[in-house]
Amino acid sequence: MGDIIKGETGDWEIVMGLEVHAQITSKSKLFSGAATNFGGDPNEQVSLVDAAMPGMLPVLNAECVRQGVRTGLALKAQINKRSVFARKNYFYADLPQGYQISQYEEPVVGEGEVQIDLADGTSKSIGIERLHLEQDAGKSLHDQHPSKSYIDLNRSGVALMEIVSKPDMRSADEATAYVNKLRSIVRYIGSCDGNMAEGSMRADVNISVRKAGEPMGTRTELKNLNSVRFIRQAIEIEAKRQVKVIEGGGEITQETRLFDPTKGETRSMRSKEDAHDYRYFPDPDLLPLELEDAFIDECLKSLPELPDEKKARFMADYGLGAYDAGVLVADQETAAYFEEAAKAAGDAKLAANWITVELFGRLNKAGTDLGDSPISAKQIGELIGLIKDDTISGKIAKDVFDEMFETSKDPGVIVEEKGLKQITDTGAIESIVDDIIANNEGQVSAYRGGKTGLLGWFVGQVMKQTQGKANPGVVNKLLKDKLDG
Amino acid sequence: MSDMLTLTLAEARDKLRAKEITAVELTDAYLNAMEQTRDLNCYITETPEKARAMAKASDERIAAGKAGAMEGLPIGMKDLFCTNGVQSTAGSHILEGFTPTYESTVSQNLWDAGAVMLGKTNLDEFAMGSSNLTSYYGGVKNPYTKAGSNQSLVPGGSSGGSAAAVAAHAAIAATGTDTGGSIRQPAAFAGLVGFKPTYGRCSRWGIVAFASSLDQAGPMTRTVRDSAIMLGAMAGFDAKDSTSLDVAVPDFEAALTGDIRGMKIGIPKEYRVENMPADIEALWKQGIEWMKDAGAEVVDVTLPHTKYALPTYYIVAPAEASSNLARYDGVRFGLRVEGKDLNEMYENTRAAGFGAEVRRRVLIGTYVLSAGYYDAYYLKAQKVRTKIAQDFKNAWGQCDLLLTPTTPSAAFAMDEKIDDPVAMYLNDVFTVPASLAGLPGISVPAGVDKDGLPLGLQLIGPAMGEEAVLRAAGVLETAAGFSAKPALMAA
Structure with missing residues (x-):
């Protein structure tokens, strides 16, 4: 369902396309052998290539190509057997080469699609325009010295996948569901850790508003949103701003805008007029990337069961509803946990319920996640078994569950120790x-x-x-x- | 000691191995020659201590029977190659004082083969030029002068310091790099052999980039055999350069059989340009006769897109250069001129650090890549480049090699052409097409003009056709019997 903004002159629809930058999980950078670990001391993971020393040349990292192609396949996208790396030229202190090596006219991955799962249990297909490989820039640190900026090149040259959607999203819910789904997919296949807090994934949102049925409005681009919460807030604030501008008789300028979460506003970074002329041209240091069928086949074979396939299976085999199935497949650990619990319990629906309601509720409250759950899948299965064979009532079971969450003890032990066995005599x-x-x-x-x-x-x-x-x-x-x- | 300076690289190699001379003696002779000819400004940085240490190590390896292909041979290294611990300037103020912590693949290959480094030779700034006059470290004088004149002439460029050093006996050989003629043109101007191999033969890793799709290293020597030996040591696949050719390096010296009977030599009619000096026209004809006399068959061929080569080159090369030179921004290394903010620092640094010719090419390159101009210039130039390469491919259906003049004139005076960039660019008219097609091209000293200045003939071969090129070049060299000696030479 699209968000409708009630303006003074009527209802407005939001139109959005996203560009998501996902850092490829790889030991070394896209064109150099330097390490890519997060959190190293400044400039500790910088090779001569990353620092763009004179005479240094890029050499493409095959693992990054493999992960890009696998991601493309997971997005049901066209894999281009020939793609070209181009230079995107601009000057900035944290861009040592004076250009970013990216893919421009000929990306490695073409059109595909992603199914997003909405809260009401429905799904929607979002088109993928392309996926290309590119280098990340370094980082400018402006707060370390009163008058100087410091440069950290640890990220310089790190491999990114830029995943560009079609302008198919109509609400903040859809946009966040899309980002969550992408995150889920890349984590499933291991091409990106999806860690937004560490900058492994970030999104640019292209957003415009229009009256229903009218042509697309002028868009603005909200840059570098690094959490799902910020994506939602930025969209809501920017859409309202655009409606207000248009209804006030103004025009939207095509520009890049920055979301300021502290002030709760978006503000202009640079307008189209002073946008860079990036002077793209094919990088003469690199040959066109040619992929063989066997390589693409190998990438395809390496893919695990993907979230959509798993969801369909959970619905068919376990009789789960779309929403529960969607929640359980969002990440592989949860899905595996569920399957183990369901098997131990002999009742998939009860297992789904205990996991999504009771366990997630407690984990949330404790500010932790499934990876640190004090209760194992087997223990949940055992607990459900105790309910089903009338050893304890559902009500007692919740007390037992609390105890399990506290102590990690098996439910049978708790029931025995506390004498909680149900009286059925x-x-x-x-x-x-x-x-x-x-x-x-x-x-x-x-x-x-x-x-x-x-x-x-x-x-x-x-x-x-x-x-x-x-x-x-x-x-x-x-x-x-x-x-x- | 002076006798040693007249030895060719091949002769010196043999005498070193026969222990008739030592690497230390040979190196000392060249260090002395380097001092004697300092007025020519061949070297930006001299490395005598390094040279002596390397020569000593060479003598030890020779004694141990472990001599490499270039063992104990003192060479000049064009200052476009990054050398570990030795200032590497690219002839630019912006890299003044820049001392790499790494060694270019080609120079490392040469050291691994036993070569001795005398110093870093002068060049046009960032290899942009055909006169060596754009160097921040001053022009280089050609050791040759016109008969009866002491007017200073250019040694050509961009590898002008290397050319002058080898001609003046201030190095037994030197490395060059060739983007549009930067090895072959100065070789022709200084009476030397200059060989640009197939694009990808020599690794570009560690060479300061000018135009990545064209840059190629090669030897500058006194004889064809010397070039064959030195190229063998320089070349080879390098995983660090994605455009490096993954092919074995043949024994180039073994290709010098002196036998070109049955070889077909193509004469491209489009190289007969307007206003070509009669001396050069005559030399070309003479070259054709020499080839025939040696038993080769001479055929007329056509390379119809030749006239577009120069304009194409002056779009492609500056476009790549404008991007390659973006890294000289004052942030990490080299010159920095402070400003009130980042942009002003960039402007101040690059304005102070780059000379006029470099600035001109960066501007041209930026322009031809700009939105709205890209299709009309850069893209069109790439298409023409493909057609030029196709011209050569078609020619290989009719002949094995092409014979052309190397340059449309002999060396000119240092004050002659500097104000007219287009006249300067015309120097490359015969060398640029092979560069655009990535083909091997060699300049062989073949005669002198009316003033006694050296002139070169060029042989161009198909990709990876170095052996045939060298074989024919050897025959040409023998037939020409070039014997002119520069006026300014260490003795």
Whole structure:
């Protein structure tokens, strides 16, 4: 569903296309042997090539090509058997060569598509325009010295995939779902770690607004958004700004804008007029990249089951709904965890429910994630088994789960230690029920006089006496029989 | 000691191996010659201590029976090659004082073969020029002068320092690099053999880039045999250069059989340019006769796009240069002239660091790559370049090699052409087409003009046709029997 902005003159639709930069997971950079680890001391991971020393030449890293092609295949995209590296020329202190080696007219990956999963359980197809390989620039540090800027070239030359979508997104939800889906795909196939906080993934959003049915408006580009939350905020703020400008009689200028999360505004970085003329031309230091069919086949064979395929399988094999399936396949660890829990429990739906509601709820609250979960998939399976064989009630199970989350103990051990086994012995429960009926004549006659709502009170009394361990089904049946009979 | 200076590289090699002379003696003779000829300005940086140490090590290897192909031979290294621990300037102020921590592949190959470095030779700034006059470190004097005149002439360029050093016996040989004629033209002007091999034969790694798709290293020597020996040591596949040719290096010296019977030599009619001096026209005819006399068959061929080669070159080369030279920005190495902000620092640094010719080419290159002009200039030039290469491919259907003059004139005076860039660019009219097609081309000293100045003839071969080129060049050299000696020469 598209977001509609209610303007003074009517409803406005947002149109968006995204350019996502994803750092390729590789030991060394796109054109040099330098390391790519995050967090090294400044300028510790810089080769002569990265520093653009005189006479240095780039040599393409085959692993980066492989990851680019695998990503293209995962995006169901056309793989171009011939692609060309070009130089994008501009001056900046953290761009040692004075140009970025990128792909321009002939990218390695062409058109493809991505299915995004929306909160209402529906899916939408977002077109991929292209994916190309390029070098990252270094980093300028402006806050280390009162009058100087420092340059850290550790990132200089790191391999990026720029994934360009078609302008197919109509809401902040769709845009964030798209980024999440891309992130999920690249993490599945291991081509990028998807870590937005460390800058491994960042997005530029091209955004315009229009009245329904009208041609596209002039777009602005929101640069370098490095979290899903910022993407959402930036879109909402920028779309409203554009509507306000247009309705105020102004025009949108095609320009690059920067989102300032602290001030909650977007502001102009540079307009089209002073945009760089990048003077792209094929890099004469590099030959065109020619891929053989066998290489592409090998890349295809190396792909794991992808999120969409897994989701379809979870829905078909486990009877899960689209939403739950979508949540569970978002990353491979969760999906694997679920499958293990479902197998141990013998009940996939219950496993899905316990994982998505109870476990995720607690993990969220604790500010951690599945990787650090104190409860193993097998333990969740065991817990569900205890519910299913009436050893404990669902209510007790939640207490047991809390205990498991605290101590990582097996549910069986907790139930045993705390004596939480459900009382299903009808005789034992019956004597308690009889006692309660005998000792509460007032309530009994009120119930029998028509206040049947008091049944819950009687159930509560029984549970109180049994510390909640009585089987609720048995309690209900006995009480009803005795009170009504 | 002076006798040693007249030895060719091949002769010196043999005497060193026979232990008739030592590398230290030979090196000392050349260091002395380097001092004697300092007035020519052949060298930007002299490295006598390094030379002596290398020569000593060579003598030890010779004694141990481990002599390499260039063992103990003292050479000049064009200052476009980065040399570890030795200032490498590219003839530019912007790299003054720049001392690399790495060694170019070609120079390393030469050291590995036992060569001794005398110093870094002068050149046109960033190899942009045909006169050596654009060097920040001053022009180089050609050791040759017109008969009866002491007017200073240029040695050609861009490898002018290398040419002058070898001609004046201030080096037994020297490296050059050739982008549009920078080895062959100065070789012709200084009575030397200059050989630009097939693009990709020699690694470009560690050579300061001018125009990446054209730059190619090669030897500058006194004889064809010397070039064959030296190229063998320079060439080879290098994984660090993606455009390097992954082919074995043949024994180039073995190609000098002296037998070209049955070889077909093409004469491209388009190289007969307007206003070509009669001396050069006559020499070309003479060359054709020499080839015939040696048993080759001479055929007329056509290279119809030749006239577009120079304009094409002066779009492609500056375009690449404008991008290649962007790294000289004052941020990391070389000259920095401060400014009030980053942009002003760039402007100040590059204005102070680059000379007029470099600035001109950066501007031309920037222009032809700009939005709105790219298709009309750069893209069109690339298309023409393909047609020029195709011309050569067609010619190889009819002949094995091409014979042309190397230059449209002999060496000119140092004050003659500097104000007219286009006249200067015309120097490359015969050398540029082979550069655009990436083909091997050699200039052989073949005669002198009316003033006694050396003139060269050029042989061009198909890609990886170095052996045939060398074989024919050897025959040409023998037939020509070039014997002119420069007026200014160490003795």
